[in-house]
Amino acid sequence: MIKEAIIPLAGLGTRLLPFSKILPKELLPLGNKTILEHILDECLEAGIKKIILVTSKRKRIIKDYLYPDPYLLNYLKKKNDIKSIQKLKILDRYRKKIKFVYQNSPKGLGDAVLTAKSIVKEKFFLLVLPDDIIIKENCSKKMINIHNKYQSSVIASKKVNNSEVSRYGIIKYSKKINNNLFISDLVEKPSVKNSPSNYAIIGRYILPSKIFSSLKKTKKGSSGEVQITDAMKHLIYNDNKFVGHLFSGAYLDCGTVNGYNNSLKKM
Numbered sequence: 001m002i003k004e005a006i007i008p009l010a011g012l013g014t015r016l017l018p019f020s021k022i023l024p025k026e027l028l029p030l031g032n033k034t035i036l037e038h039i040l041d042e043c044l045e046a047g048i049k050k051i052i053l054v055t056s057k058r059k060r061i062i063k064d065y066l067y068p069d070p071y072l073l074n075y076l077k078k079k080n081d082i083k084s085i086q087k088l089k090i091l092d093r094y095r096k097k098i099k100f101v102y103q104n105s106p107k108g109l110g111d112a113v114l115t116a117k118s119i120v121k122e123k124f125f126l127l128v129l130p131d132d133i134i135i136k137e138n139c140s141k142k143m144i145n146i147h148n149k150y151q152s153s154v155i156a157s158k159k160v161n162n163s164e165v166s167r168y169g170i171i172k173y174s175k176k177i178n179n180n181l182f183i184s185d186l187v188e189k190p191s192v193k194n195s196p197s198n199y200a201i202i203g204r205y206i207l208p209s210k211i212f213s214s215l216k217k218t219k220k221g222s223s224g225e226v227q228i229t230d231a232m233k234h235l236i237y238n239d240n241k242f243v244g245h246l247f248s249g250a251y252l253d254c255g256t257v258n259g260y261n262n263s264l265k266k267m
Contacts, residue, residue, distance in 0.1 A: 002144045002206060003049040004119075005126040007039055008112035010056040010103040015256045024059050026130045028260065031267035035254050036062070039130050040094050046141035048126060051097045052116045056104050063100060066091055108225025113207075114215045122209065124153070127228075129203025130254070132156075133263065137249030139204050146180060147206045152241035153232075156204035157181065158251055165195040169229050171244045172196035181244035183236060188229050199244060201229075202251065211235060 009026055019028070026036040033041075043051055055062055068088075076085050103115045113127060124147060126140055134156075143154040157171055169188050173181035173196075187196055205228075214231035221227050236242050252266060253259035 001047065002122070002124055002126050002147060003047070004052065004122050005043045005048045005050070005128055005140075006052045006054060006113055006116045006120070007036075007043075007128050007130060008054045008103075008109060009036070009059060009062060009130060010054050010106065010112055012106055019257070024062055025254070025260075026062065027065055028254070030133065030252075030254065030260075030263060034065075035130055035133065036065075037094075038133050038135075039128050040097075042134075042138055042140050043126065043128065044093070044097065045138050046126070046144055048140075049097065050099065050119075051094070052099050052101060052119050054101050054103050054112045054115050056102060066094055066098065106225070108220070108223070108227055110215045110218055110226030110228045110231055113228060114212060114226070117212045120209055120212075124206055124208050127203075127205040127207055132203035133252040133254055134202075134204070134247060134249040135252065135266075137247060139245075139247045139249055142247060143204060143206050143245050146243055146245050150180075150241065150243055152243045153208055153235070154204075154206040155183065155232075155242060155244050156202040157199045157244040157246050158202055159198050159246070160200045162192045162195075162198065165190060165192055165198060165200070168200035170195050170197060171199040171201065173199070173244060179246040179248070181246070183242040183244050185236060186229050186233050188227070199246070201244075202247070204247075205232075207232070208235070208240065210240075 027034050101115050103112050139156055146154050166189050169186055171183055172185035174184045175182045211231050214234045218226050218230045252263035254263050
């Protein structure tokens with residue numbers, strides 16, 4: 001079973017500026033809870049026991065949000081504001097599950113994952129990106145079931161239009177069984193002409209702990225960042241089984257202002 005998850009939160013959120021200048025995008029409200037809470041609840045409902053939040057010193061407010069504020073609690077108790085106290089206590093369900101590690105300069109998703117290496121103890125772990133919200137299905141839980149069936153790494157995927165393939169990492173696959181693609185390669189943001197399929201990678205992964213060794217060897221890309229896709233490709237080329245799961249839930253892109261606004265309308 002998959003018991004550990006990594007959630008990278010250290011990014012600067014530049015696509016959501018100026019709103020993310022002070023308030024991290026993960027704390028923006030989406031329905032009746034924050035973006036981060038949607039991700040945390042998905043992990044807990046999927047059976048995850050340890051959640052590693054990769055953040056930065058610039059984002060201490062995330063820890064402040066999740067942990068108690070004694071001054072505020074005392075104030076509410078004096079006011080006998082039971083309703084507000086209960087709202088705060090909703091956050092208690094996360095506290096014993098969470099561990100914080102810090103990535104203090106933005107060196108890419110691969111580097112963020114590598115930061116959590118010393119805390120991950122199991123052979124496989126779940127990686128969830130907070131930009132990507134999936135509702136009406138617990139995608140992580142479904143992926144854990146697929147991992148158990150095939151004893152493989154798993155990547156969430158959805159079919160996109162030709163006009164969108166250049167925005168995503170795209171899956172090349174050797175065969176398809178039901179909603180599962182058996183991956184032979186990954187291509188980062190290809191042109192329509194060079195795209196091996198229309199199946200895009202979405203921010204849910206079940207990865208083996210051996211990816212840490214691959215990440216250490218992965219060279220920085222042109223942006224100066226360590227890319228998780230390069231490390232996954234290395235594992236695929238060395239006969240590690242990867243399966244792409246075509247999830248059936250509704251996908252919300254919360255990584256841009258337009259995407260976030262559209263997501264609000266769908267909640």
